[in-house]
Amino acid sequence: MALRQAWQKAGKVLNGGALVSPGSTFARALSTSSDPLTLEIPVPFKGHKVDPPSSTVETSAAELVDFFRTMFVMRRMEIAADSLYKSKFIRGFCHLYDGQEAVCVGMEAALNDKDCIITAYRDHCTHLGRGGTVLEVFAELMGRKDGCSLGKGGSMHMYNKKGGFYGGNGIVGAQTPLGAGLAFAQKYLKVDGVTLAMYGDGAANQGQLFEAMNISALWDLPVIYVCENNHYGMGTAEWRSAKSPEYYKRGDYVPGLKVDGMDCLAVKQAVKFAKEYSLKNGPMVLEMDTYRYHGHSMSDPGSTYRTRDEISGVRQERDPIERIRKLLLSHEFASVADLKAIEKEAKKEVEDALAKAKESPSPDAPELFSHIYRKSYGAEAYGADRKESTVKLP
Template sequence: MALPRIVSRSNNPLKPVSSFLSYTLPLHRSISTNDSPLTIETSLPFIAHNCDPPSRAVTTTSSELMSFFRDMTLMRRMELAADSLYKARLIRGFCHLYDGQEAVAVGMEAAITRKDAIITAYRDHCTFLSRGGTMHEVYSELMGRCDGCSKGKGGSMHFYRKENGFYGGHGIVGAQVPLGCGIALAQKYCKDENVTFAMYGDGAANQGQLFEALNMAALWDLPAILVCENNHYGMGTAAWKAAKSPAYYKRGDYVPGLKLDGMDALAVKQVCKFAKDHALKNGPIILEMDTYRYHGHSMSDPGSTYRTRDEISGVRLERDPIERIRKLLVSHDIATEKELKDMEKEIRKEVEEAIAKAKAYGTDRKEVRVTLP
C-alpha cells in the first residue's frame, strides 16, 4: 500500500495521544485540541474530465487523522457486529454492509457541513452514523425496534435523519438520484448556498433516470454532486461485464467529472471540498470513488462466487482505508500501535454496549394490551 506522504508540518508540539481516548459518540471530526496543520499528498493522482483537478496536497491535522481512524474503525466494527446479529436472526430482511468503503463516508463528512444534504442507496448504515446518528439508533432500526432512526419501520435500507441533512437510504436502484437533484433544486430556489450529494453504485450508473436527472440539473445549474461509489460489482456482476464504458466520471459528457481513490479518506475530503465549491458556482459535477466492499452485495450473498478470496484479501492488504491511516499515524509519531489498539478495544466495548441496549429495549416497560371490538 502506498503510504501518503507528508509534505509539510508545523513545528508546534503534538498533544499527548492519551487525550484522544476520551472521544465518545456521536461522531466528531475534532477529538483533540491540537490543530497543528499537516499537508499530506494523496497516494494517487486525481483523474479529471472537463475540469482541472484539485491539488493532491491535502491540508489536515493530527486530530483529524485520529478522528478518521476512530470513525472508520467504529463503522467497521459496527458492520461486522451487524453481520453476526443477522446470522443470529436478530436482524431480518435485507441487510447491506459497508465495510471496506468507510473512507467515502468519513472523507465526505470532513469536507462539508450538516446543512449540505446527502441521499444514498440501501448501503446506508455508515452514512447515517457520519451524519450524527448513534449506534443505538442503528441497531434498534436493524432489529425493528421503535428507538430506531425510522422507528423500526425502515430496516437496513431506509435509514433517515432529516435534521442533519441525511435524506435516507433508498431501495429502488438509482431512484435516489432524481430525488437528490430535487433537493438541490430546493437549495438553489431558497438560495441556501448548500449542496446535495446524490450517491449511487456502479450497478445503478446505467439507469436512465440518472441521466434524465443529470440533464435537468445541468440545464438549471443545480448544486448537485453525483457520487458513484464504484465498488466494482453491481450485486454479483463485475463492472466490466455490465458497462461498455466503466469510466463513470465521464458519463456526464457535458458535465465535469473526477475519479479518485475512494479508499483514501484524505483524497475523498479534498475532492468533495472541490466539488462543493464547483457545484455552487457552476452546477453539477460527477465524482467516481474507486472503492471496494468486503462483504457480498447483501447478507444473502456470500460474495465469493463471482470473485476470488485472494482478490478480497489483496485489497485488504494493499488498500484498506483504516490501515492506510494507521500507518500514517504511526510512521509520523502521531500515535503508537498500542494506543491505537487500546482505542480499538474501547470501540469494541462501545459497540457491545449499543447492541445490549438495543436488545434490552422494552424489558423495563409495562406491557400494553389492546382489545379489539
C-alpha cells in the first residue's frame, strides 16, 4: 500500500487499481479490474494455539498486476546491487533479498500507514515496500546523500520513519525488543495499528526474542513477530542450529501460524488475520517459509552449504514472481507481451534510479556529526592523539 502511494506521488496513475505510468504501453492491454476474485491457497496454514485462517483469499486482477510489477522491480534492484557490490560501488556489508519478495509484498497488501515494521539487515526491499524509492536504496547503498539514511547507514540501516519503517538493524535479533517497544507506543497512544518485528531463523534462538515475547504477552501488545525462515542462518541449516525448527510454535504461550512465504496471497491472508488477532489479544508469531537465492551476504557464495540443484529447484517450483505470472496468464488478466512490457518498464525504472544514484554526491563532512550528539551542548571532537584539528559540534 505504501509503495502504491509512493508511485502516485512520483507521477504515476492508477488505472482501475493497477499501478501504471502515464502513457504506458501496457496500461490499455492489461486487465486492471478491481472486481473481487477468490482463489485457493495451495499450501494450507499450520496453526499453534489458534485456528488457522481460511485457505481462500480474495484478490483482484489489479492487485495481482501490482504484485507482479512490485516484485519484479525488487528483483531487478537486488540484482543490480549485486553488480554494484562486485564493482566496489558498495562497500562493507550487503545482504540481498531476492527470492523472499513475496513476504514483503504480501505483508504490505494487508497493512496501512498506521502499522510499523522493524527488521534486521536484509532490508532493501522492505524500505521499498514502505513507500521508499529505488533511488533512495541505491544512493544509501553507495553512501550518497540522496540515500534514505542520508548516505550514513548503508545496506543494513535503511530507514523511513514517515513510512513507519524503523530499520534496518545490524545486531542479530536486537530489533525484536525494539518492535515490542514500538507496539507499546502504539497501544499507549491508542493508535489502531500493529508492529511487525521481523527476524530470521538464525536469530530465532536469541534470548532477547523470548524476553520480548514474554513482555509482549504480559502486556497484550499489538506486535506480530515475523520469522523469515529462509532455512540457512548465515551458512547453517536450520536443523543444525535449532532443536525445534518449527518456529511458529517457538512462542510457546504466544499463538503462531506457519505460512508459505513464497506466495504473496498466503502472506497477505496471514498478516490480515494476525493483525486482527493482535489488535484484540496481543502478540502472534508468523513463520514465513521462504528462500534466498543469494548467499547470506555478498561475502558468502551461498553454494558451499547447499547445492546449486537445490537453488535452481526452488526457482523452478516456488519462485514468487513466477507464481503470480502463472496466475495472470491462466486467468487471462495479461498476455505474455503485457508482462514483458511491465518487465521492460521496471528494468528502465531501476536503471534510471541507478544512474541518478551514481551522480548523487557524498554527504557533506559536517553531516557526519548530525544525529549523534545533542545540539547546543558545545561539545568538541578531537583526533586520536588530540593533535588533530578540533571540530566544534553544532
